[in-house]
Amino acid sequence: MGGPRRRSFLLLLQVLGVSLILLEVGSQKTSDCARWCPPKSTCVNATTCRCSPGFISSSGEMFTSRLESCDDINECGPSSAVSCGKFADCQNTEGSFYCTCIQGYELASQARTFRNESENTCQDVDECQLKPRICKSRGICTNTQGxxxxxxxxxxxxxxxxxxxxTDVNECTSGQNPCHNSTDCLNNIGGYECRCRPGWKPVPGSPNGPKDTVCEDVDECSSGQPMCHESTICINTVGSYKCRCRRGWEPKPGFQNRQPNTTCEEMSFPTWTPPPGIKSQSMSHFFERVQELHRDFKPALAQDTMQDLIKSVDEMLEAPRDLETLPLPERHLMATHFLLGYEAVLRTLAKAMPGASFTYLSPSNTELSLMIQERGDGNITxxxxxxxxxxxxAVATGARDSGPTVMGILSSCNMQKLLANASLELEPEKKVELNKIHQSPFRGAEPRLLSAVNLVFLSNTNTEKLDSPVTFAFSHLPETPGPRQELICAFWKSDGNSSGHWAMTGCQTLGTRNGSTTCRCNHLSSFAILMAHYDIEDQKLALITKLGLVLSLVCLLLCILTFLLVRPIQGSRTTVHLHLCICLFVGSAIFLAGIENEGGQVGLRCRLVAVLLHYFFLAAFCWMSLEGVELYFLVVRVFQGQGLSKWQLCLIGYGVSLLIVGISAAVNSEGYGRTLYCWLNPARGFLWSFLGPVTFIVLCNAVVFVTTVWKLTQKFSEINPDMKKLKKARVLTITAVAQLFVLGSTWVFGLFLFNPQSWLLSYTFTVLNCLQGLFLFVLHCLLNKKVREEYRRWAGRVTANRYSEFTTSTSGTSHNQTQAHRPSESGM
Incomplete structure (x- = not known):
């Protein structure tokens, strides 16, 4: 007995030892595994967990972060590779999924679920017992005989x-919507439903879904719940709502106005900087004031800011100081830049105003009219x-409905100072039309402002080509156009980065009545009414002018050579004649060569030609006045020795004209040069720097002329009382006519040439003054006996020797006749 028991006891001890060893190993492995793994996961080691099948973390199947969790994998999602096949739906479960046949179908195995497409045996339910699956898709099988x-x-x-x-009947797309127009028709198998659209709700007493459902709009803005940001105003729309920025506010960057998520911020004064490259103290002071308005701007005070801005502009333009001294291209470039900036600032300030309309008239008669509306339709006046x-x-609003619609007109008379002397560009069709009307070549057009400059702006900034034209009626000073003049509607057009000019493209003048001109334009800009003077070349008059000037230049050259070389006639009167001819020669030569401004732009060459013409023609008139002074001493005082000395004559003849031209150029250097001709510009009365002295000299010489004729009449009576009346009248007439040309009295025709289209005065003035050199040559050279004797003496030197004796005797005889008849010389 002891032996078996002992063996059994030893075996038990061995089993217990092995168990302890296994438990120790298990405890060691457990201590090596992570204790923080979340549900639906298993431990891999001390730092890593693995999601169970059907679950996944944001880092994948395995993860090391304690913040991770294992979430169910939606095998039925859109991006899943799971396919249940046709007539089946995928049903997701926690950690897994299964497939089921759709309603009306069942698996052949009578099972309720399956896992993949290969197991899909979904088939139609057998309605007929004897012939299964004959009628498909819910069809009812009815057995009949045979x-x-x-x-x-x-x-x-x-x-x-x-x-x-x-097959299903789609009642919603059958062409006749069975639902009320306030609902959406939803088709389903074997029928349809009528459900309210988003933003709508069933009317009281009407359920949502039946075929007779009727809906009404949901007013989200009065629901009591804040739908929009506090910086906006809620606007209910049919089926939805919009959030619009409050007056004086604008969408923040990244947001758009009138959207459900619109968020706004307070408006700021728009940036307005001076045009680059233009130095002007007046302009600098103005933009300093603009910076002050920018710094102190508040949307609630937009109306006051607008008034202060208009007053600041008026102050700058009323006393422009150095602006008027700027070259025309720079001045017009500044005008272009200024008008664009002015428009942008006014548009922004108008959107910040609380009212619906506003009119302001500044002390300088600058008038601003604004109309601000939320909604509108049809034509607006x-x-x-x-x-x-x-x-x-629709034109005023534009494509984007981003806020209140603004329409504005700013009319400024002071703006004319910036746009003065600007050129006018005509369309090619207009030039062809003018050529046909006048049957002469069209050379150019000179505009003259009659109305205020009207700056028109809208909320719509895309106004270069409008969908429908805009009709204007501009008030201006009543004026009747002449034969070659026309009242036109023009707008200010930029030349790019260089300058600007008036243009007519896209604008049509409809008519003028009682100081108001009606226009129709397909674009917007700054508009004005101009009186356009068309320069139509009169070929006959141009030919007369050129031939007359050439003949006059030849005669003036002969006069200059005669006065320099003929010694018997040297004296103070000859000095006056000489310098008069020199001034007329130089002035006529410059006029013939450079009066026309071919380029159309007033450049340095054109200004120089205008200055030289101004100086030499004024100098010619100064010498004409000295002709009158010499004539006064010769005829009235009868004492030739009381005349002026040569240096006094030169000081008056050249110094006075130099002084006038110098002062004129210093006051208004831009007055020299015009679009068509290199002459004085009539703007600001600058033409009177020439007409004033000329008128004064002509009037003084007229007094001398009348006095001379009267004294000559007395002298002829005293010298020869028995002279026949006819001869006496003839001598007086020749003398009087001669003095008319010497004293410049023929220029009176030019002073009375108020209408350039008066052909009688134009031809008379042109013929008389273009041939002034010829008249001076005839009067002072051909009709002067001493000069004729000298001419004969010169001619005798080149004549053959066989005629020398005859020439000498003739010269002697002529000399005696000269001494005998000296008192009757017409060269006086």
Missing amino acids: SYTCECPPGLELSLGDPNLC MGQSHARMLLDW
């Missing part, structure tokens, strides 16, 4: 391609004393 028929339940119909297949505008509401 055959069978399939009938479809309501909402289904037999397929045209398969008489055993029932607005205006003020200078301009009125008729346009379509």
Whole structure:
């Protein structure tokens, strides 16, 4: 007995030892495994866990972060590779999934679920007992004698391609919407439902879903719940709502106005900087004031800011100081830049204003009219004393409905100072039309502003080509156009980065009545009414001018050579004659060579030509006045020795004109040069720097002329009382006519040439003054006996020797006759 028991006891001890060893190993492995693994996971080691099958973490199947969790894998999701096959749906479960046949189908094995597409045996339910699956898709099998028929339940119909297949009838797309227009039709197998659209709700007493459902709009803005941000205003729309920025606010970067999520911030004064490259103290002071307005701007005070801005602009333009001394291209470039900036600032300030309309008239007669509306339709009319505008509401709003619609007109008379002396660009069709009308070549057009400059702006900033035209009526000073003049509607157009000019493209002048001109334009800009003077070349008059000037230049050159070389006639009067001819020669030569401004732009060459013409023609008139002074001393005072010395004559003849030209150039250097001709610009009365002295000299010489004729009449009576009246009248007439040309009295025709289209005055003035050199040559050279004697003496030197004796005797006889008849010389 002891032996077996002992063996059994030893065996038990061995079993216990092995168990202890296994328990120790298990405890060691357990201590090596992570204790923090979340549910649905197993431990891999001390730092890693693995999600159970059907679960996954954000880091994958295995993870090391204690923040991770194992989430169910949706095997039925869109991106899953699981496919249950046709007529089956995938049903997700925690950690797994299963497939079931859709309603009306069942597995051939009668099982309820399966796992993959290969197990899919979903088939139509056998409606007919004797012939299973003959009628498909819920079709009802009806046995008949010798055959069978399939009938479809309501909402289904037999397929045209398969008489055993029932297909769904889509009532919602059948062409006749069975639901009320306030609902959406939802088709289902065998029927349809009428459900309210998003943003709608059933009317009281009407359930949502039946075929007779009727809905109404849900007013989200009055629901009591804040739908929009506090910086916006909620606007209910049919089926939805919008959030619009409050007045004086604008969408924050990244947001759009009138959206459900719109968020806004307060408007700021738009950035407005001076044009680059233009230095002007007046402009600098103005933009300093703009910076002050920018710094102190508050949307609630937008109206006051707008008034302060208009006053600041008026102050700058009323006393422009150095602005008027800028070259025309720089001045017009500044005008272009200024108008664009002015428009942008006014548009922004108008959007911040609380009211619906606003009109302001500044002390300088600058008028601003604004109309601000949330909604509109059809044609809109607005205006003020200078301009009125008729346009379509859709044009004012533009493509984007981003806030209140703004329409504005700013009319400024002071703006003319910036746009003075600007050129006018005509369309090629207009030039051809003018050529046909006047039967002469068109050379150019000179504009003259009649109205205020009207800056028109809208909320719509895309106004270069409008969908429908805008009609304007601009007020201006009543004026009747001349034969070659026309009232036109023009707008200010930029030349890019260089300058700007007036243009007519896209604008049509409809008519003028009682100081108001109506226009129609397909774009917006800054508009004005201009009086356009068309320069149509008169070929006959141009030919007369050129031939007359050439002949006059030849005669003036002969006069200059005669006065320099003929010694017997040297004296103070000859000095006056000489310098008069020199001034006329130089002035006529410059006029003939450079009066026309071919390029159309007033450059340095054109200004230089205008200055030289101004100086030499004024100098010629100064010498004409000295002709009158010499004539006064010769005829009236009768004492030749009381005349002026040569240096005094030169000081008056050249110094006075130099002083006038110097002062004129210092005051208004831009007055020299015009678009078509290199002459004085009539703007700001600058032409009177020439007409004033000329008128004064002509009037003084007229007094001398009348006095001379009167004294000559007395002298002729005293010298020869028995002279025949006819001869006496003839001598007086010749003398009087001669003095008319010497004293410049023929320029009176030019002073009275108010209408350049008066052909009689134009031809008379052109003929008399172009041939002034010829008249001076005849009067001072051909009709002067001493000069004729000198001419004969010069001619005798080149004549053959066999005629020398005859020439000498003739010269002697002529000399005696000259001494005998000196008192009757017409060269006086």
